Amino acid sequence: MGFLRPDEPLEARFSNVLFTPGDRARRAVTKGQKGIRDALLPDERALGIALDERSHDETVVLTDRRVLIMRRGGRALVRATDIAEVPGAYTEVTPGGGTFDLDRMGVRIHMRDVTSANALTTLINNAVLKHRPRRITMLNPDFYLDLLSRGGVPDTPVNRARLAERTEFAIGGQAGAFTAQLRAPEAFEEFVRRFGFDSPNRRLQRADDMIDWLWAWHPLCHHGLTRQVAKWRDGLLRPGSFLTAAAGSEIPDWNDSTTSNEQAWRLVFEKNWRG
Structure with missing residues (x-):
């Protein structure tokens, strides 16, 4: 007569990093x-x-190199993704706990403990930031020079500065949208403290400074920032933009005295927060 073989105990290297330590989850991972x-x-x-x-099926394993999507506590590997290619993660508070989401990867892990879900989200986002340095090329000087050239606008200190000023404003608006959508008002306030004032000495570098800050703040900004810079470039090169309208001459001074950069960014933040 045969005997049932008891499960081997869960190895410490897995037990010590288990974010769902309930008995059923622990048995599945074992x-x-x-x-x-x-x-x-x-x-x-x-x-x-x-x-x-909930299902005690879908399983996420974060390693020092990859994210593994598995089934049945790890018994089947569905796919492996290099950590640098993971868009990022966020936590959604749900009835009875929280949901850990891997953005644009179709992975949602329901967890009873919101604190554990937040901790796993932070762990993965920090790993992504560590492995994915800025992928947007520096705007100053080549991005600006290319736009001026393709728009037929003379490369002068005034035109460079005015192009950079408007780019700075656009990136700031995007920051307001990102921080609101990620429910991070404290991050928005930090951004405003850093960039919500005029800095003529860094006018040409200011948009790059903003991109660096947002890139280092949250990986879910990366895709949106990359897309925004490309959209900004393409829009400026269309007929009728302030850039192409200034072909052969000087970009007009942008003097909207009714609304400061900070006020405009706050309006974007509030709109996206409500949305």
């Missing part, structure tokens, strides 16, 4: 740990493991 071991590359370390606490 049964799936061989699959996790087999999925790891040589010298690759697991940094975080979470199992959906």
Whole structure:
């Protein structure tokens, strides 16, 4: 007569990084740990493991190199993504807990403990930031020079400064949208403290400074920033833009005395917060 073989105990290297430590989740990961071991590359370390606490099926394993999407506590590998290619994560508060979401990857892990969901979100976002340096080329000087040239506008100190000033304003508006959508009013206030005042000595570098700050703040800004810079460039080169309208001459001074940059950015923030 045969005997049932007891499950091997959950290895400490997995137990210590388990973000869903409930009994059922722990049993599922214990049964799936061989699959996790087999999925790891040589010298690759697991940094975080979470199992959906509704289905007890979909499983996320964060390593020091990749994010592994698995099933049944780790028994089956669905896909592996280099951490630098992960868009980012966020937590959504839901009835009975929180949902950990991997943006644009179709992964939602329901967790009973919102604090644990937030901690896993922070862990993954910090890993993405560590592995994905800024991918937007510096705007100063080549981006501005290319726009002036293609728009038929003379390259003068005045034209460069006025183009940079309007680009700065546009990036600031995007910052208001990002911080509102990510429900981070404290980040918006920090952005305003840093950039909500005139800085003539850094006029040409200011938009780059803003991109650097947003890129280092949250990985979910990366895709939107990249798209925004491309959209800004394409829009300026269309007929009728302030750039192409200034072909052969000087970009007009942009003097909107009714609304400061900070006031305009706050309006964007408030609109996106309500939305």
